[in-house]
Amino acid sequence: MKKFSKILFVGLLTVVMGCNDAIDIRQPGRLDAQNAFRSVEDLRLGLLAVYNQWDLTPEIGLSANFTDEISIGFDSGGQGVATYNFVVNAAATVARDFWVRNFRVNNRATLLIEAAALITPEAGEEDLYNNVLAQTYAIRAYANLELLTYFSSDPTDDTTLAAPVVDFVAPLDYQPLRNTTGEMWAYINDDLATALSLSNEQSNATFISTDAINAMRARAALTRQDYGTVQTLASQLLSAYPLANTAQYAAMWLDNDNTEVIFKLERAVNDGYDGQSNTDNDSGLALGGGWAGSQFAFVDATLAGSPYFEMDRGVFNLLDTDDVRFDVIVAPTSVINPNYDTDPDPVNTDILVIQKYPGSEGRPLMNDLKVFRSSEMLLMLAEARVATNNDLSGAANLIKQLRDARFGSAQPTPMYGSAQEAYAAILDERRIELAYEGHRYKDLKRLGVAANRGVSRDNVDCSAQGAPCSLPASDFRFSLPIPIVEINGNPGISSQQNPGY
DSSP, X not given: OOOGGGTOOOHHHHHHHOSOSSSOOOOTTOOOHHHHOOSHHHHHHHHHXXXXXXXXXXXXXXXXXXXXXXXXXXXXXXXXXXXXXXXOOTTOHHHHHHHHHHHHHHHHHHHHHHHHTTOOOOTTOHHHHHHHHHHHHHHHHHHHHHHHHHHOSOTTOTTSBOOOOOOSOOOTTOOOOOOBHHHHHHHHHHHHHHHHHHOOOSOOSSSOOHHHHHHHHHHHHHHHTOHHHHHHHHHHHHHHSOOOOHHHHHHHTTTOOOTTEEEEEOOOTTSTTOXXXXXXXXXXXXXXXXXXXXXXXXXXSSTTSOBSEEEOHHHHXXXXXXXXXXXXXXXXXXXXXXXXXXXXXXXXXXXXXXXXXXXXXXXXXXXXXXXXXXXXXXXXXHHHHHHHHOOHHHHHHHHHHHHHHHHTSOOOOOOOSSHHHHHHHHHHHXXXXXXTTTOHHHHHHHXXXXXXXXXXXXXXXXXXXXXXXXXXXXXGGGSOOOOHHHHHHOGGGGGGOOTTO
């Protein structure tokens, strides 16, 4: 059942937390944190407002449209064509969204942390007080991990530039420069360590728990290629959260099963995300604010549901009809043309409708957003096995374990002849297991060069649109530019623009 308390917005919280994005105005007569948050219960309600700022749909949209997860649908009205053509620049809405949205989350979490320092919990409130803070620090860490991942040109090199570290509620005229990637990592890791020390709930699918914090630590370690930490944390979580069987896996995407869900963002009827995703004017990319499934279709996840993006044939061709992921991802109303590659009109004769987000609670296209799942931990562990000991057979056995679960029967054990081959196979498996969940862009940035993998769209799909079919993982556009909206308000940062822009 949905937690409807997450939908509530108290006027007080709107006033306190509804100011600017990366910075907050302190003006006379304004209800500030000291007066707005006066009890632990106030902090709990403030935490719900911070949760409401957290959205994955921009990651889903960018990853799908920029890489090789989608093709332009037969019912397209031109949405996403610029991003599909790899057009990314400082004026693009995608750059502004990832920058401003994550600084907004950072700001509102910081406001709550500062307010909590002024409150002494009463007897019996200590656990709630600590848990509110644990979740707030973790959300702030996630926002900054996203900033680092998308804006650092190399998250493994501490000397490169990331984003400004802003660990206080800044005044309106604050104009920070970019901190180094190493300094940003210190900020993230400090927040995660604090969150872990305060957390007193081991597991909870819909609120951040100790397990969710450790999953975040594992993903952060993977991003930094700290594979020793990845192995420790991913192994622990995989043991605690077994892979779903085929029935559980299918039910998970209807929001009816949480077997392998470590943490998800709930989406409910009449909440702030109940609606069609907003499509911006410059790139045509839907950047969030609505149902995850509306990243791909206007009405519902069927042939008649006006799908403006469809599945790239490269993803489809990796799937087996005996694999439950086929049933989850491919809508049964799809028109599958086995001769699509020789058909003169494949746009209208080969229509692969994406069904990853079919809807729940009677609302088409609206589903909970799965942030951390045990299958991701398994795939992290496979990558770490190759990276640390060149353990190709260990990685192969993990991939077999995942496929056994998804097919519901024993599958052949793959064999890899080199680390590059193993990395490529892991990326291929991530491409279908984590399809349309916002991972592909980050995966290619992190592992594409080592795996000799880049954006690789089906030639029929991209050629039909006159669009480029490939992009190497070394391309500078696997880091986003500092947006022009930041440069206009903070001119000094313009000299720190990312390479290539």
